[in-house]
Amino acid sequence: MKTTLTALLLLAGIAANGGDRFRVVATYDVYAQLARAVGGDRAEVSALADGRQDPHYVEAKPSYLVALHRADALLLNGLDLEVGFLPALLQQSGNKKIQPGAPGHVDLSRFVTPIEVPRAGADRSMGDVHPFGNPHYHLDPRNMAALARGMAEAFGRIDPAGAEGHRRRGEAAAREFLDLDAELGRLLAPLRGSPVVTYHSTLNYFFFRYEIPVAGYVEPKPGIKPGPASLLELERTMRERAVRVVVAEPYMDLKVARRVAQDTGARLVLVPAYTGGQEGAATYGEMMRTLASRLADAARG
Amino acid sequence: MRKILLLSALCMSLAVPTASRAQTGPEEIEKKLAVLEGRMADLAARYEAQIAELRREVAALRQAATSGHEAHGLPSAPASRPAANLLNPALSVIPDFAFSAGNDPRWRATDAASLRELELSFSASVDPYAQAFASVALHRHGHGDALADRFAGAGGRAEEERAHSEGYTAEVEEAYAVFPGLPGGWTLKAGRFYAGFGKENGQHTHTWRQADRPLALNAVLGGEGHGLSDVGIGATKILPTPWLSDVTVEALGGRSEDLFGGRRSDLAYLLAWRHFLDLSEGSSVEALLTGLGGRNATGGATRLGNLSLTYRRRPLSDRYRTFLWRTEYMRRDYRVHGPAPGTGVSSSPMRWTERTEGLFSYVDWQVARGWSVGVRADWVRYPGPGRRDQGGALVLTWYPSEYQKLRVQFQRVDYAVLGPKNALVVEYGFSLGPHGAHPY
Numbered sequence: 001m002k003t004t005l006t007a008l009l010l011l012a013g014i015a016a017n018g019g020d021r022f023r024v025v026a027t028y029d030v031y032a033q034l035a036r037a038v039g040g041d042r043a044e045v046s047a048l049a050d051g052r053q054d055p056h057y058v059e060a061k062p063s064y065l066v067a068l069h070r071a072d073a074l075l076l077n078g079l080d081l082e083v084g085f086l087p088a089l090l091q092q093s094g095n096k097k098i099q100p101g102a103p104g105h106v107d108l109s110r111f112v113t114p115i116e117v118p119r120a121g122a123d124r125s126m127g128d129v130h131p132f133g134n135p136h137y138h139l140d141p142r143n144m145a146a147l148a149r150g151m152a153e154a155f156g157r158i159d160p161a162g163a164e165g166h167r168r169r170g171e172a173a174a175r176e177f178l179d180l181d182a183e184l185g186r187l188l189a190p191l192r193g194s195p196v197v198t199y200h201s202t203l204n205y206f207f208f209r210y211e212i213p214v215a216g217y218v219e220p221k222p223g224i225k226p227g228p229a230s231l232l233e234l235e236r237t238m239r240e241r242a243v244r245v246v247v248a249e250p251y252m253d254l255k256v257a258r259r260v261a262q263d264t265g266a267r268l269v270l271v272p273a274y275t276g277g278q279e280g281a282a283t284y285g286e287m288m289r290t291l292a293s294r295l296a297d298a299a300r301g
Numbered sequence: 302m303r304k305i306l307l308l309s310a311l312c313m314s315l316a317v318p319t320a321s322r323a324q325t326g327p328e329e330i331e332k333k334l335a336v337l338e339g340r341m342a343d344l345a346a347r348y349e350a351q352i353a354e355l356r357r358e359v360a361a362l363r364q365a366a367t368s369g370h371e372a373h374g375l376p377s378a379p380a381s382r383p384a385a386n387l388l389n390p391a392l393s394v395i396p397d398f399a400f401s402a403g404n405d406p407r408w409r410a411t412d413a414a415s416l417r418e419l420e421l422s423f424s425a426s427v428d429p430y431a432q433a434f435a436s437v438a439l440h441r442h443g444h445g446d447a448l449a450d451r452f453a454g455a456g457g458r459a460e461e462e463r464a465h466s467e468g469y470t471a472e473v474e475e476a477y478a479v480f481p482g483l484p485g486g487w488t489l490k491a492g493r494f495y496a497g498f499g500k501e502n503g504q505h506t507h508t509w510r511q512a513d514r515p516l517a518l519n520a521v522l523g524g525e526g527h528g529l530s531d532v533g534i535g536a537t538k539i540l541p542t543p544w545l546s547d548v549t550v551e552a553l554g555g556r557s558e559d560l561f562g563g564r565r566s567d568l569a570y571l572l573a574w575r576h577f578l579d580l581s582e583g584s585s586v587e588a589l590l591t592g593l594g595g596r597n598a599t600g601g602a603t604r605l606g607n608l609s610l611t612y613r614r615r616p617l618s619d620r621y622r623t624f625l626w627r628t629e630y631m632r633r634d635y636r637v638h639g640p641a642p643g644t645g646v647s648s649s650p651m652r653w654t655e656r657t658e659g660l661f662s663y664v665d666w667q668v669a670r671g672w673s674v675g676v677r678a679d680w681v682r683y684p685g686p687g688r689r690d691q692g693g694a695l696v697l698t699w700y701p702s703e704y705q706k707l708r709v710q711f712q713r714v715d716y717a718v719l720g721p722k723n724a725l726v727v728e729y730g731f732s733l734g735p736h737g738a739h740p741y
Binding site for chain 1: 346487
């Protein structure tokens with residue numbers, strides 16, 4: 001009887017574990033996709049949020065705990081992007097493997113160099129500012145290359161038996177990102193130096209990488225609702241600098257963005273900034289090409 | 302740079318012998334190539350790490366050297382925060398002001414305008430094993446919804462006078478450590494914390510969806526109307542179900558005058574079972590069933606139960622349209638072990654049960670960015686025939702940003718003892734400090 005029970009429990013354990021595969025949970029779909037590429041068959045990957053959600057405002061839904069409770073590794077963006085939901089979830093996850101400090105707690109921001117780090121320290125008079133710098137670093141493909149290699153290294157520690165494979169796949173993914181970077185560079189070369197206005201600082205890594213200056217933001221300050229005075233000021237700047245394009249992610253307050261574009265004769269371009277759940281952004285490559293081609297089309301008029 | 306040269310030399314020395322022994326057969330070569338590729342990848346990874354490190358240093362140096370870089374309104378200035386501060390706990394200061402008019406004694410207890418509460422909260426990791434949270438609230442004297450009941454009695458006048466006196470009472474709402482990754486998937490909580498009795502009891506003032514707590518909570522849990530918080534230990538375990546289901550057990554010190562006696566040998570025990578189901582991408586339902594029991598001051602048992610249901614809707618792509626509907630039913634059976642009337646000492650004491658029960662149901666609907674409207678229905682039944690309070694509230698809240706709110710609430714309650722009373726309340730609050738995640 002006892003043997004049968006032990007055998008059953010063992011079987012259940014194996015079934016629950018999906019054989020040798022290790023379980024990875026990524027906060028955002030874009031990192032889940034990378035984890036699938038790097039982890040290959042050895043990783044079972046899921047994501048909490050998808051591209052239709054504003055990454056700043058993901059909710060701490062208890063249903064996320066199901067995946068977190070069973071995870072061997074957690075991939076997070078870091079730089080406080082997940083501060084509104086992840087700490088509460090981690091505390092309730094009942095899983096020591098993914099707590100801060102454990103090898104399974106993989107803060108991806110440590111593989112990149114953030115931009116826009118407020119040096120005087122952060123203050124709420126600056127709006128909903130990110131005190132550790134702009135967290136949307138995935139929009140520079142070179143950062144994704146660094147992430148692929150870093151992730152491979154992290155997976156190698158969690159799954160030493162598959163370390164060699166992780167490294168190989170990580171390297172291949174990194175090369176793809178670098179090729180993509182070159183391709184986007186060629187596509188966006190005509191836009192170099194022509195200013196745009198954007199809603200929030202989400203796309204700044206992209207703009208900095210391809211030398212597209214940001215003339216202003218629809219939000220007067222990060223996370224702050226635009227008012228009549230701030231919009232008037234923005235429209236004045238747009239006319240002065242002959243800004244032809246207003247860029248926004250679909251989850252932003254588009255009514256205001258549309259009005260700004262209309263008032264100044266600019267074009268409003270909606271672009272994906274995160275993968276998953278949207279047209280033209282099924283994969284990272286597709287998303288970046290969509291982003292670049294929509295910008296290029298708008299600039300051409 | 303020297304390292305890079307060294308590594309390149311190493312690469313060369315690895316490559317040369319492989320080439321000279323190339324005649325040993327294609328399989329051998331493939332194997333060796335694979336080994337080499339692995340080593341190259343290893344080297345590349347190491348380079349990348351070093352380059353990233355250098356880039357970081359260069360960026361830091363560049364930032365230190367240049368001035369006037371503006372990124373979305375962020376002024377540049379030398380870093381001023383001493384390193385020691387980084388280890389300080391995250392501190393939040395959250396005042397809550399209320400201005401009230403009308404004839405409802407629950408609101409008359411405070412001045413027409415008052416700072417009714419100032420919450421100070423601290424959170425940090427204690428060490429690699431535990432995280433801790435502490436919250437101290439300074440309450441305006443006499444603010445507390447249990448007062449309405451007392452005004453009905455003879456002591457009402459005195460209470461009201463005390464309420465109008467200057468001063469604040471400090472209350473430790475919570476001070477606990479959480480151990481999130483224990484063997485067996487348990488999460489342990491120890492210290493003083495809000496009992497997990499339904500969803501609403503654990504809410505701090507600044508997270509309330511209305512200007513006051515639902516009447517049922519104060520009637521059933523008693524005390525000063527600040528919720529049931531006690532010293533104890535709690536443990537939660539997530540069950541292996543496809544949806545989120547967890548159980549929580551708590552042992553509490555039982556120091557709550559209206560519920561439990563609080564003698565050393567008498568603890569109160571709580572058992573809660575929660576289910577959370579996603580109905581679709583943007584909607585969910587949560588059910589929580591709680592039981593709580595212990596020995597009261599008369600020596601009898603106090604038993605409490607709570608059934609809480611919450612429905613939430615928030616389209617994935619539109620965070621400015623959220624909808625929440627919460628309903629809780631709760632009940633308290635207070636078993637009184639009293640002496641027989643007139644004797645004081647008796648071999649067969651009189652025993653009876655006093656039942657207090659209540660229900661609330663509210664909707665909080667965000668209709669546009671920064672704006673939400675709400676409505677709440679309250680119902681409470683006290684022990685004794687016909688003792689029933691019922692009422693409703695209409696709420697309009699404006700959030701200029703995530704850190705401020707201005708709320709207007711009209712409330713009408715028909716009290717069993719006092720009759721119908723009205724109140725118009727304006728609440729204003731803001732929060733300073735990091736906005737930690739709130740319990741969902």
